[in-house]
Amino acid sequence: xxxxxxDTDWLNWHKAPSKPSYVPPKGAVxxxxxxxxxxxxxxxxxxxxxxxCDASKKQLWQLRDFLRFSRNVIVQATCHGADNSAxxxxxxxxxxxxxxxxxxxxxxxxxxxxxxxxxxxxGVRFNFVKRLVDSLPFDDLRQIATRIKALxxxxxxxxxxxxxxxxYDFFTSLPTTLVVDHMGRPDVSKSVDGPEFxxxxxxxxxxxxxxxxxxxxxxxxxxxxxxxxxxxxxxxxIVESFPDRVLWGTDWPHPNMKSHMPNDxxxxxxxxxxxxxxxxxxxxxxxxPMRLYWGV
Ligand code: 0GY
Numbered sequence: 001x002x003x004x005x006x007d008t009d010w011l012n013w014h015k016a017p018s019k020p021s022y023v024p025p026k027g028a029v030x031x032x033x034x035x036x037x038x039x040x041x042x043x044x045x046x047x048x049x050x051x052x053c054d055a056s057k058k059q060l061w062q063l064r065d066f067l068r069f070s071r072n073v074i075v076q077a078t079c080h081g082a083d084n085s086a087x088x089x090x091x092x093x094x095x096x097x098x099x100x101x102x103x104x105x106x107x108x109x110x111x112x113x114x115x116x117x118x119x120x121x122x123g124v125r126f127n128f129v130k131r132l133v134d135s136l137p138f139d140d141l142r143q144i145a146t147r148i149k150a151l152x153x154x155x156x157x158x159x160x161x162x163x164x165x166x167x168y169d170f171f172t173s174l175p176t177t178l179v180v181d182h183m184g185r186p187d188v189s190k191s192v193d194g195p196e197f198x199x200x201x202x203x204x205x206x207x208x209x210x211x212x213x214x215x216x217x218x219x220x221x222x223x224x225x226x227x228x229x230x231x232x233x234x235x236x237x238i239v240e241s242f243p244d245r246v247l248w249g250t251d252w253p254h255p256n257m258k259s260h261m262p263n264d265x266x267x268x269x270x271x272x273x274x275x276x277x278x279x280x281x282x283x284x285x286x287x288x289p290m291r292l293y294w295g296v
Contacts, residue, residue: 004039006053011261013055013253018265022272023068025282029289031073032181032215032249035060035090036080042089045081049132052079055253057090063252067268072098073247073293075156075181076125077255078132082108084116091120099293101125101156106140110147117151122293123179124148128159128167132256138170149176154292161185164199177209177292179247182216183234189222192233204242211245211292212238214274214284218254218262225260228270235274243283247292248275 006012036055037044044051064072072094076087084102091100101123102116126141127133136144145155154177159167161184171178184200191197204210214235217228239246248271250264275281290296 004037004044004051007051009258010050010053011254011257012053014261014263017063017066017263020067020265020268022269024268024271024285025278026070027290028069028285029071029073029247029293030064030067030069030250030252031247031289031293032075032213033060033072033252034075034077034255035086036077036253036255037086042080042083042086044079045083047081047134048079050079050256052077052253052255057086057093060090060252061094063250063264067250067264070097071289071294073101073249073289074098075101076103078103078127079255084121087121088116088119094120096120103127104144104148106136106143108144108147113147113151117153121153123154123156125156125158125181128157128163130160132158141170142174145174145176154179156181158182159184161187161196161200164203168199168203171203171210172207177211178207179211179213179292180204181213182219182251183212183214183238185220186234188220188230188234192237197234197237201237201241204238204245208245211247211288212242213247213249214238215247215249216251217270218257218260218267219251225262225266227266232270232273236276239275239280239284243280244288246275246284247289248284 036052038054082103100121102121156179158181217231221228275284
């Protein structure tokens with residue numbers, strides 16, 4: 001049995017989140033969350049850049065129920081590399097209430113892709129955040145993109161906003177639906193109407209196949225945990241500009257949060273500030289994720 005020790009600066013996830021005042025519409029989907037290990041059952045990848053604490057499927061289902069959500073989209077985290085076993089185990093025990101986004105290498109076989117599909121995987125993640133991974137060459141990513149397109153999957157992309165100009169043409173050349181993690185990580189000290197965020201808005205405006213998650217105010221805010229008000233205008237602008245191409249997620253168990261650990265109940269309470277009408281909330285939490293991940 002392997003015994004992994006979480007990094008010493010690792011903040012554990014919130015064990016007693018507050019009950020949100022905001023009640024999501026029945027059937028709501030948490031479209032960005034992870035499972036970690038448990039490390040003695042599903043070992044973390046040798047090439048990982050961090051070692052988290054365990055965050056099991058059972059704990060994820062408990063959080064889902066506590067927040068009054070119904071479904072999850074579990075995204076493969078870099079600490080598990082391209083070994084999707086923990087993700088598949090969670091999907092298989094979810095009774096169809098979870099879908100997954102996997103990480104694969106170009107060497108993945110058709111059989112392995114089909115197994116992932118049967119377990120509930122509907123996308124792959126291409127990660128360009130340098131502190132998290134050594135990303136694969138574009139040629140490998142293009143090859144993977146073509147193969148997963150045949151399965152009807154999409155690609156989740158994760159990058160820092162300062163890298164968008166360099167990655168822009170690659171993204172627009174990809175053949176599937178793309179979902180951008182965490183709004184492309186805008187620098188929220190800059191104006192929501194400034195040139196940097198304008199490039200992100202242009203990416204979505206000119207490419208109807210590109211979606212965005214309006215997630216992770218806790219990662220982007222410069223204000224700390226006091227309501228994440230500096231992030232709201234960015235999320236709200238995306239929701240109002242592209243209401244049928246947005247997703248929301250908790251990001252539980254919040255990997256690599258070093259400044260503070262968010263209270264998941266507070267994160268849910270922010271939803272009505274970024275999707276200000278019932279109709280926008282319904283699209284964000286139900287219609288869009290159900291179409292993309294459950295095909296309905
Ligand atoms: C997130 C964000 C982060 C980590 C990962 O796969 C990961 O390790 O995604 C991060 O450190 O910003 O979405 O969980």
